Amino acid sequence: MDDLIKRAAEDLALANNVVALTGAGISVESGIPPFRGKGGIWEKFDPMEFAHIDAFMKDPAKVWNVLIKEMKDIVDTAKPNDGHLGLAKLEELGILKTVITQNVDGLHQDAGNTDVIEFHGNFAWQKCMTCDKRMETINVSMSQIPPRCECGGILRPECIFFGEMIPPNHLLRSRQVASQCDIMLVVGTSAIVQPASFMPVISKQSGAKVIEINPEKTPLTGNISDYLIMGKAGPVMKQIIEELEPLL
Numbered sequence: 001m002d003d004l005i006k007r008a009a010e011d012l013a014l015a016n017n018v019v020a021l022t023g024a025g026i027s028v029e030s031g032i033p034p035f036r037g038k039g040g041i042w043e044k045f046d047p048m049e050f051a052h053i054d055a056f057m058k059d060p061a062k063v064w065n066v067l068i069k070e071m072k073d074i075v076d077t078a079k080p081n082d083g084h085l086g087l088a089k090l091e092e093l094g095i096l097k098t099v100i101t102q103n104v105d106g107l108h109q110d111a112g113n114t115d116v117i118e119f120h121g122n123f124a125w126q127k128c129m130t131c132d133k134r135m136e137t138i139n140v141s142m143s144q145i146p147p148r149c150e151c152g153g154i155l156r157p158e159c160i161f162f163g164e165m166i167p168p169n170h171l172l173r174s175r176q177v178a179s180q181c182d183i184m185l186v187v188g189t190s191a192i193v194q195p196a197s198f199m200p201v202i203s204k205q206s207g208a209k210v211i212e213i214n215p216e217k218t219p220l221t222g223n224i225s226d227y228l229i230m231g232k233a234g235p236v237m238k239q240i241i242e243e244l245e246p247l248l
């Protein structure tokens with residue numbers, strides 16, 4: 001793995017328009033469980049029963065009680081790890097421009113990245129399903145489930161449920177930056193949920209290098225990715241930055 005870390009540092013040293021696509025794996029070392037693989041949330045709950053918009057509309061209390069309340073407790077205390085901090089450093093070095101994240105935990109912004117496309121929305125905001133009023137999740141009382149707006153309407157997190165459309169502005173901008181980058185860094189995603197996992201394909205088709213960081217192989221490995229650094233995001237990103245800085 002060390003020679004691939006050196007190779008990634010050399011590739012990044014020559015780049016100035018890197019885009020990252022991240023998934024739940026980059027937040028695992030911050031204490032947020034992934035969805036798939038060992039310890040994954042979908043091993044405990046059926047996503048179609050708890051994370052589909054139809055399920056939420058049918059029984060918001062059930063989805064709030066089982067999935068959202070647990071998410072809130074975890075996300076409220078999570079801090080960025082070396083994986084997030086490494087991507088923020090790449091932006092500080094003028095190498096990385098944009099992070100496209102599938103995560104809703106806001107940890108990339110906390111780490112310091114300033115251009116983050118939240119492909120699946122975010123958990124920091126709630127919206128009333130009757131009057132559309134928005135409020136920050138941190139200020140929403142969990143004493144009543146599902147939480148309600150002053151108007152009596154039920155609140156929903158501004159995350160994108162299965163069965164909902166990716167916000168068109170996020171989708172269009174992601175396709176655009178993916179087609180213009182010189183390197184696409186794919187960190188901590190199982191790369192099976194579309195259309196997010198199509199972004200590295202767009203980058204590849206546009207002539208970019210695609211570098212994966214993941215302890216496991218994904219459907220991108222061996223056909224879209226130039227190489228996979230098999231390791232955890234935190235230590236790998238830390239080592240890449242250590243190898244990269246002397247090259248600049």
Ligand code: APR
Nearest residue numbers: 023024025028034035036102188189190193214216232233
């Ligand atoms: N560092 C890097 N990658 C890791 C780590 C780690 N420490 N731990 C696990 N991984 C990898 C796993 O090997 C897996 O490939 O992170 C990936 C997590 O995959 P998923 O749990 O499927 O997360 P993600 O790819 O973000 O899921 C996509 O599916 O359920 C929906 O909306 C949800 O945004 C999510 C989407």
